[in-house]
Amino acid sequence: MSKEKIVTVKVNGSAVKFAVPAHRTLLEALRHEGFVEIKCGCEKGDCGACAVLLDGEPVDSCLTLAWHVDGCEVTTIRGIGQPGKADPLQKAFIEAGAAQCGYCTPGMIVAAKALLKHNPNPSLDDIKRGLGGNLCRCTGYTRIFEAVQLAAGKLRAAGEAA
Amino acid sequence: MNQVDTSPNAIANVNLRQIGRNKPRNDAPTKVYGQAIYAGDYSMEGMLFAKVLHSDRACANITRVDVSAARALAGVHSVLTADDLSACNAVMTDLPGQTGGGTKDTKQPILAAERVRFQGEPIALVAAETYELAQKALDLIIVDYEDTEGVYDPFDSQKPGAPIVYGDDNIVSTRKIRKGDIEKGFAEADYILENTFSSQYQEQAFLEPEAAVAWVDEHEILNIRSSTQVIEHYRAVADALGIPHNRVHLQAPYLGGGFGGKEVMTIEVWLALLAMDTKRPVKLIQTRENSFLSHGPRHPFTFTHKTGVRKDGKITAMQITITSDAGAYAKLSPYVLLYAVVGSTGPYRVDNLWVDAISAATNNLPTCAFRGFGTMQANTACEAQMEELAKLIGMDSLELRRKNFIQPGDPNTTGQIIRSSVWSDQCATQALAALGQQPNNSDHLVYGHGLACYQQSYGRIRWMKDTSESWVGLEMDGTVIVRCAVTDVGAGQMSALAQIAAEVLGVPMNEVTVYFGDGHLNPLAGTSTASRALYMSGKATELAAVAVRDNLLECMAKHFDVSPGELDLADSMIFVLDNPERCMSIKDMVKVCATEGVHRHNLSIFRAPQSEGLDPETGQGDVFPDFTYGAHAAQVSVDTDTGEVTVIKSVGAHDVGQAINLRAVEGQIEGSALMGQGFALSEELILEKGVLKNGSLSEYLIPTSEDVPEIQSIVLESRSGLGPFGSKGIGEPVFAPVAASIVNAVTDAIGTRIHDLPLTPEKVLAAINENRASRGVVSKSLQQKITP
Numbered sequence: 029m030s031k032e033k034i035v036t037v038k039v040n041g042s043a044v045k046f047a048v049p050a051h052r053t054l055l056e057a058l059r060h061e062g063f064v065e066i067k068c069g070c071e072k073g074d075c076g077a078c079a080v081l082l083d084g085e086p087v088d089s090c091l092t093l094a095w096h097v098d099g100c101e102v103t104t105i106r107g108i109g110q111p112g113k114a115d116p117l118q119k120a121f122i123e124a125g126a127a128q129c130g131y132c133t134p135g136m137i138v139a140a141k142a143l144l145k146h147n148p149n150p151s152l153d154d155i156k157r158g159l160g161g162n163l164c165r166c167t168g169y170t171r172i173f174e175a176v177q178l179a180a181g182k183l184r185a186a187g188e189a190a
Numbered sequence: 191m192n193q194v195d196t197s198p199n200a201i202a203n204v205n206l207r208q209i210g211r212n213k214p215r216n217d218a219p220t221k222v223y224g225q226a227i228y229a230g231d232y233s234m235e236g237m238l239f240a241k242v243l244h245s246d247r248a249c250a251n252i253t254r255v256d257v258s259a260a261r262a263l264a265g266v267h268s269v270l271t272a273d274d275l276s277a278c279n280a281v282m283t284d285l286p287g288q289t290g291g292g293t294k295d296t297k298q299p300i301l302a303a304e305r306v307r308f309q310g311e312p313i314a315l316v317a318a319e320t321y322e323l324a325q326k327a328l329d330l331i332i333v334d335y336e337d338t339e340g341v342y343d344p345f346d347s348q349k350p351g352a353p354i355v356y357g358d359d360n361i362v363s364t365r366k367i368r369k370g371d372i373e374k375g376f377a378e379a380d381y382i383l384e385n386t387f388s389s390q391y392q393e394q395a396f397l398e399p400e401a402a403v404a405w406v407d408e409h410e411i412l413n414i415r416s417s418t419q420v421i422e423h424y425r426a427v428a429d430a431l432g433i434p435h436n437r438v439h440l441q442a443p444y445l446g447g448g449f450g451g452k453e454v455m456t457i458e459v460w461l462a463l464l465a466m467d468t469k470r471p472v473k474l475i476q477t478r479e480n481s482f483l484s485h486g487p488r489h490p491f492t493f494t495h496k497t498g499v500r501k502d503g504k505i506t507a508m509q510i511t512i513t514s515d516a517g518a519y520a521k522l523s524p525y526v527l528l529y530a531v532v533g534s535t536g537p538y539r540v541d542n543l544w545v546d547a548i549s550a551a552t553n554n555l556p557t558c559a560f561r562g563f564g565t566m567q568a569n570t571a572c573e574a575q576m577e578e579l580a581k582l583i584g585m586d587s588l589e590l591r592r593k594n595f596i597q598p599g600d601p602n603t604t605g606q607i608i609r610s611s612v613w614s615d616q617c618a619t620q621a622l623a624a625l626g627q628q629p630n631n632s633d634h635l636v637y638g639h640g641l642a643c644y645q646q647s648y649g650r651i652r653w654m655k656d657t658s659e660s661w662v663g664l665e666m667d668g669t670v671i672v673r674c675a676v677t678d679v680g681a682g683q684m685s686a687l688a689q690i691a692a693e694v695l696g697v698p699m700n701e702v703t704v705y706f707g708d709g710h711l712n713p714l715a716g717t718s719t720a721s722r723a724l725y726m727s728g729k730a731t732e733l734a735a736v737a738v739r740d741n742l743l744e745c746m747a748k749h750f751d752v753s754p755g756e757l758d759l760a761d762s763m764i765f766v767l768d769n770p771e772r773c774m775s776i777k778d779m780v781k782v783c784a785t786e787g788v789h790r791h792n793l794s795i796f797r798a799p800q801s802e803g804l805d806p807e808t809g810q811g812d813v814f815p816d817f818t819y820g821a822h823a824a825q826v827s828v829d830t831d832t833g834e835v836t837v838i839k840s841v842g843a844h845d846v847g848q849a850i851n852l853r854a855v856e857g858q859i860e861g862s863a864l865m866g867q868g869f870a871l872s873e874e875l876i877l878e879k880g881v882l883k884n885g886s887l888s889e890y891l892i893p894t895s896e897d898v899p900e901i902q903s904i905v906l907e908s909r910s911g912l913g914p915f916g917s918k919g920i921g922e923p924v925f926a927p928v929a930a931s932i933v934n935a936v937t938d939a940i941g942t943r944i945h946d947l948p949l950t951p952e953k954v955l956a957a958i959n960e961n962r963a964s965r966g967v968v969s970k971s972l973q974q975k976i977t978p
Contacts, residue, residue, distance in 0.1 A: 064231035121218070129447040130217070160896050162895070163894060164397070
């Protein structure tokens with residue numbers, strides 16, 4: 029067994045500390061700590077199910093080594109919003125019927141969150157490109173696009189009102 | 191962009207308030223908040239982690255398995271090989287829960303003993319303190335192989351002297367149809383057209399790899415919580431282990447997709463063995479690479495179609511041969527073959543018909559269930575042939591289809607009389623119209639339109655004597671409980687039951703709680719396969735809810751001094767229809783009924799139509815409960831420089847009987863549009879001598895968000911189906927015509943047909959160049975023969 033190192037990350041605002049060997053991915057480490065809302069689909073960056081925000085930017089947690097993120101902030105789907113404090117994207121995913129089996133949904137909403145942060149008014153093509161790293165086998169993506177557009181509209185309206 | 195048409199002949203007096211509407215599903219919130227727990231997300235105290243050693247050879251004798259080093263590794267609690275299972279090293283892979291029929295010889299070794307027959311065949315199981323230790327133990331297992339001659343083509347495997355993979359002759363299943371007089375039919379034809387079409391392996395590629403946790407509890411009951419479409423596998427697990435059925439408790443939480451890939455048993459029996467051996471909970475999550483090897487992809491099929499047609503478009507005879515590659519074990523290949531036979535004539539009436547079908551074993555991956563289950567491959571071939579027939583006789587292809595569409599009262603392929611509505615014409619007409627104008631070709635882009643219709647069954651084969659049960663009850667506060675052990679694979683199975691109970695009992699959907707996925711604490715609903723979950727469990731739930739409603743109304747009729755028929759339930763109120771001022775809240779109503787001792791719950795069973803099988807000589811008889819009909823149309827562009835196909839618009843138009851949740855129906859159509867597009871254009875497992883060459887999601891190309899065309903759903907409702915409120919099954923049906931429509935659109939664009947799928951850029955470019963060389967001689971392909 030390789031040498032272990034203590035890594036501290038802030039997950040959804042709370043500090044989490046764990047000892048991991050050099051080869052342990054962020055996906056494995058966080059799921060082991062109980063953050064099972066991060067889904068594992070391929071362990072090699074092909075599917076995007078494990079996407080999280082790392083200091084606000086989207087990464088595949090299966091391609092991120094835990095040692096490399098010491099001191100970083102990680103946001104999972106649960107950190108994006110919760111019942112009663114839902115993110116507009118989550119409300120839109122419910123309203124548009126964008127989740128079927130739901131396994132890609134956490135990563136998909138994470139990717140959409142990052143997309144809207146950089147591009148509050150994305151075109152359909154922008155959305156298609158922005159979600160290009162996240163596979164979905166159930167929905168045909170159409171309602172996911174609708175949900176992102178719906179949320180973007182709500183966020184812009186809220187921004188203008190503020 | 192979507193529309194709904196309802197038949198003027200729809201069931202009278204149906205006043206639906208919640209059914210058919212666009213409703214957010216009950217399972218949506220838990221999924222978008224990241225709260226939904228899948229099989230691999232559970233952990234238990236003292237839990238071990240499992241790994242499986244899969245064969246890396248497709249055909250070899252095992253000369254030695256040495257697990258001593260693996261067993262000696264600290265932290266390894268169990269290493270099992272075939273030697274440890276000698277008493278019971280076999281598991282049934284036939285369809286579970288059936289009381290009639292059944293296929294002989296579907297036993298498969300749990301762990302390979304003397305030989306491996308396909309790449310991926312399991313050889314050893316390990317349970318250890320961590321996944322890393324389990325992997326380390328796997329790496330320490332020494333397996334010595336002696337490669338033997340294999341067979342990798344279902345035509346070769348039927349030849350005399352071929353290496354034997356299965357039984358005595360590699361024949362897993364045969365089927366035939368002998369109907370009418372094909373000699374007479376061909377004699378009446380003005381033209382006879384022969385074509386061969388073949389299609390490839392397709393991988394289900396659900397996003398959640400197989401996962402489960404197993405443990406033996408304090409009552410010595412073996413528990414398995416698994417991502418399975420079929421919790422009835424508890425019986426096969428029990429039989430394999432030699433313990434009573436009532437000692438195995440198998441449950442399924444939300445599935446991260448299935449599409450047929452979690453229909454036969456996957457990892458459950460392995461975990462059962464490890465949990466029983468270690469007396470500890472054991473978890474296994476398959477790697478994506480092992481998942482590709484483990485569950486059985488879609489069968490490659492070859493169809494030859496010889497069709498007689500008159501100048502007026504009437505088909506006079508069809509002679510069809512069908513060959514599928516079953517891979518190394520039977521699994522569900524005999525049933526998939528039957529579906530292909532029934533689907534081989536598409537949605538058309540063919541009175542003179544001859545079909546010979548065979549499923550042969552090879553040393554390739556065992557093939558199994560995948561959405562469409564043989565019908566979609568057969569339909570893709572049939573709809574290609576229909577286009578070629580139309581071209582041959584110079585008739586519009588929709589017109590040709592209209593001359594031959596099966597109609598209610600007609601016999602289908604196996605002579606089964608069609609009883610429900612057939613709206614093929616309306617669906618095809620609307621789907622094509624929705625495509626709009628075809629753009630003009632530019633210097634390197636050519637455009638094409640394609641159409642395909644279909645007939646696809648819903649519900650299990652009649653001789654399985656399928657049933658489903660559901661329990662519905664009202665709580666004292668007026669909320670509703672449904673207890674029904676349907677597995678929720680992601681299509682909204684659970685939510686649909688809530689919507690049905692809410693409709694019948696007049697409460698909002700979110701006041702219905704559904705206990706699902708556990709057939710030991712709740713009534714068994716049967717499998718979530720064969721487009722039957724909603725049809726069967728929905729019907730059982732409707733029956734139970736109506737029975738509860740009848741009890742309540744009978745009691746309340748006395749209270750209001752009216753007849754039960756004068757009362758209705760809606761918006762959480764009971765009221766007199768003629769005088770809605772006379773009303774009471776459902777909560778108060780429950781109290782009245784409870785005081786009177788009225789049964790506020792009901793357990794109902796729904797029995798599907800049954801039959802005893804097909805005539806062995808003619809292949810005639812009733813196979814399925816009923817069929818769904820519809821059409822898909824596609825507009826594509828083809829880049830003549832690169833061969834790249836882009837789907838621009840994809841339109842599904844289907845008679846779904848009655849939409850339960852309109853949004854969920856459209857979700858099925860949209861998901862099908864993309865999955866069918868993958869089959870038509872990009873998805874193909876590539877095997878070389880049985881060894882998979884592209885077993886990852888970066889090499890096996892399912893469509894991504896950047897491949898999505900404009901998708902339109904047109905939902906028609908004949909209310910003629912056998913399901914709740916006249917619904918038909920749709921999960922597989924709406925998928926059945928998609929690939930065919932895209933293939934036909936590409937053919938329209940480039941002016942020549944490619945006979946083997948998928949239509950990769952390489953094949954498309956080669957076809958364009960070949961067509962240019964032959965200067966417009968239509969259908970010059972060597973695979974096509976026209977007489978006279």
